[in-house]
Amino acid sequence: MxxxxxxxxxxxxxxxxxYELLGKGRTLADNLGTELVAVSIDGNTDGHDYIQRGADxxxxxxxxxxxxxxxxxxxxxxTALVNENKPDVLLIGATRNGLEFAPRLAERLKTGCVxxxxxxxxxxxxKFVLLDRVTYGGNLTETHISRSKPQIAxxxxxxxxxxxxxxxxxxxxxxxxxxxKPSAVKILETKPKSAKGIRLTDASIIVSFGRGVxxxxxxxxxxxxxxxxxxxxxxxxxxxxxLHWMPVDQYVGLSGQxxxxxxxxxxGISGQIQHQTGIRGSRIIVAINxxxxxxxxxxxxxxxxxDLYQVIPALTNAVKQLGxxx
Amino acid sequence: MVKVIVLVKQVYQSADLKVDRSTKSLVTQGVARxxxxxxxxxxxxxxxIKEKLGGKVTAISMxxxxxxxxxxxxxxxxxDESCLLTDPLFEGSDAHATANVLAAAITKIxxxxxxxxxxxxxxxxxxxxxxxxxxxxxxxxxxxxxGITLDGPKVTVERDLENEHQIVEGKLPCLISVTRExxxxxxxxxxxxxxxxxxxxxxxxxxxxxxDKEEVGFNGxxxxxxxxxxxxxxxxxxxxxxxxxxxxxxxxxALLQEGVLxxx
Numbered sequence: 254m255x256x257x258x259x260x261x262x263x264x265x266x267x268x269x270x271x272y273e274l275l276g277k278g279r280t281l282a283d284n285l286g287t288e289l290v291a292v293s294i295d296g297n298t299d300g301h302d303y304i305q306r307g308a309d310x311x312x313x314x315x316x317x318x319x320x321x322x323x324x325x326x327x328x329x330x331x332t333a334l335v336n337e338n339k340p341d342v343l344l345i346g347a348t349r350n351g352l353e354f355a356p357r358l359a360e361r362l363k364t365g366c367v368x369x370x371x372x373x374x375x376x377x378x379x380k381f382v383l384l385d386r387v388t389y390g391g392n393l394t395e396t397h398i399s400r401s402k403p404q405i406a407x408x409x410x411x412x413x414x415x416x417x418x419x420x421x422x423x424x425x426x427x428x429x430x431x432x433x434k435p436s437a438v439k440i441l442e443t444k445p446k447s448a449k450g451i452r453l454t455d456a457s458i459i460v461s462f463g464r465g466v467x468x469x470x471x472x473x474x475x476x477x478x479x480x481x482x483x484x485x486x487x488x489x490x491x492x493x494x495x496l497h498w499m500p501v502d503q504y505v506g507l508s509g510q511x512x513x514x515x516x517x518x519x520x521g522i523s524g525q526i527q528h529q530t531g532i533r534g535s536r537i538i539v540a541i542n543x544x545x546x547x548x549x550x551x552x553x554x555x556x557x558x559x560d561l562y563q564v565i566p567a568l569t570n571a572v573k574q575l576g577x578x579x
Numbered sequence: 580m581v582k583v584i585v586l587v588k589q590v591y592q593s594a595d596l597k598v599d600r601s602t603k604s605l606v607t608q609g610v611a612r613x614x615x616x617x618x619x620x621x622x623x624x625x626x627x628i629k630e631k632l633g634g635k636v637t638a639i640s641m642x643x644x645x646x647x648x649x650x651x652x653x654x655x656x657x658x659d660e661s662c663l664l665t666d667p668l669f670e671g672s673d674a675h676a677t678a679n680v681l682a683a684a685i686t687k688i689x690x691x692x693x694x695x696x697x698x699x700x701x702x703x704x705x706x707x708x709x710x711x712x713x714x715x716x717x718x719x720x721x722x723x724x725x726g727i728t729l730d731g732p733k734v735t736v737e738r739d740l741e742n743e744h745q746i747v748e749g750k751l752p753c754l755i756s757v758t759r760e761x762x763x764x765x766x767x768x769x770x771x772x773x774x775x776x777x778x779x780x781x782x783x784x785x786x787x788x789x790x791d792k793e794e795v796g797f798n799g800x801x802x803x804x805x806x807x808x809x810x811x812x813x814x815x816x817x818x819x820x821x822x823x824x825x826x827x828x829x830x831x832x833a834l835l836q837e838g839v840l841x842x843x
Contacts, residue, residue, distance in 0.1 A: 527594070550818070
């Protein structure tokens with residue numbers, strides 16, 4: 254059965270995430286000696302952007318019922334393509350849509366699914382993909398393997414790099430018109446969230462604070478620093494959920510935002526394992542805390558033990574001085 | 580009259596879990612078992628629906644015999660009856676096998692209008708069981724709910740997505756997964772806790788559910804856990820010592836050298 258399944262496929266309704274999946278997918282496809290395929294459903298592309306970023310083939314599904322993501326009709330569309338072409342691997346972007354879609358699709362195809370995979374590697378015989386995922390509050394990393402094909406996995410934003418767009422790359426665009434049942438659920442209203450500044454998952458610098466900040470007014474020193482370094486402001490879970498100083502979308506951790514910035518600064522955050530898991534993808538982690546035993550220091554690159562009320566203004570000042578010196 | 584099934588998972592209190600670095604394993608001894616956080620919100624929402632429209636709430640849990648405690652808590656919060664799905668054969672179930680077991684129980688219950696569950700479980704964060712169960716039962720799924728309004732055969736749900744809030748309308752029966760923001764779960768009163776012990780608690784095994792050993796547990800799973808290891812964060816752990824007047828510029832310099840900070 255497994256010999257029949259060929260090709261590494263990627264799908265995300267978010268094009269930038271699809272490009273990242275193509276980046277990882279290209280390596281997997283090359284190692285498997287197979288083709289890399291992108292599936293586009295919402296009709297927003299002619300497919301060439303996917304080819305430029307590594308796809309050998311693009312399936313374009315064009316159906317007026319599919320311009321907005323709906324889990325059931327999207328599952329209809331991809332099920333039809335999968336049954337016809339029998340891919341080996343299917344990577345799905347772990348957006349909230351992707352996370353509800355992947356298991357629904359997997360159940361329909363009666364195949365395994367590993368959500369929020371953090372590492373994907375081929376096994377020794379190059380037959381299956383070994384997938385790591387984090388469990389038990391971030392304490393364990395489990396390696397999963399699918400017993401069936403296609404092997405489905407969801408992958409979060411920011412874990413893999415897209416390839417440079419290469420306008421000279423050649424590939425094939427295939428139009429597909431599968432039969433889609435209208436969705437059982439009707440969208441009555443869509444209200445965009447008020448985007449205050451940069452989204453945490455898009456930010457390259459995140460300035461995050463926790464209970465070390467004693468009063469809501471004191472957030473001003475955090476804001477001043479964030480403004481100086483051009484960072485987005487995040488927080489620990491108690492700041493959003495218990496104190497309501499920040500919106501719940503801004504707290505970082507396993508059950509909140511999982512972020513992958515270049516620089517993550519944790520000010521006055523003790524660093525419970527759930528928080529640490531949310532920031533694991535960061536390139537550099539800095540911790541400032543007055544407790545030398547705070548767990549955050551264990552998983553930081555740079556640490557200063559000290560009073561954040563003194564350290565942060567000093568840091569702001571140091572960054573500002575730097576600007577002047579140049 | 581609305582009949583609500585609510586799915587409950589018992590988990591270890593995640594904030595108290597630690598790993599033993601010498602044995603490289605999870606320490607669960609002495610860690611309390613609790614209802615997974617968003618499942619608690621699902622129970623609360625089910626009870627709210629019942630209080631408003633009348634009806635019945637049935638709490639279901641698949642797990643070891645200890646999961647009875649989670650169901651007892653659901654009963655104390657206000658559920659009317661509960662079913663514990665427990666069998667050594669269920670051990671090692673992945674999301675697919677778990678959904679199979681839950682689907683068998685739901686098929687046995689037959690009469691329901693809506694299934695509520697948490698969006699994720701606190702221990703595995705897989706987001707899978709709800710959608711898989713909805714697929715097996717051929718039900719529409721509405722996920723990430725922050726508000727639910729039932730009106731006859733219709734349900735209106737507010738949903739929380741990354742970049743937008745959505746209001747959607749579906750028909751019953753359906754499966755709805757809820758977020759932590761939907762409500763504040765109640766604490767049962769002592770009276771309610773005592774009354775809960777008199778409410779029905781059924782225990783169903785694989786045989787009771789007509790499930791074969793190939794459909795559940797390790798054998799019935801589609802994904803295998805090959806190994807599990809203690810998560811390690813490989814970090815530099817450089818501590819800058821001294822007065823703030825020295826450490827602050829040192830840190831800024833180090834971040835510039837790492838290429839993660841630019842002079843503004």
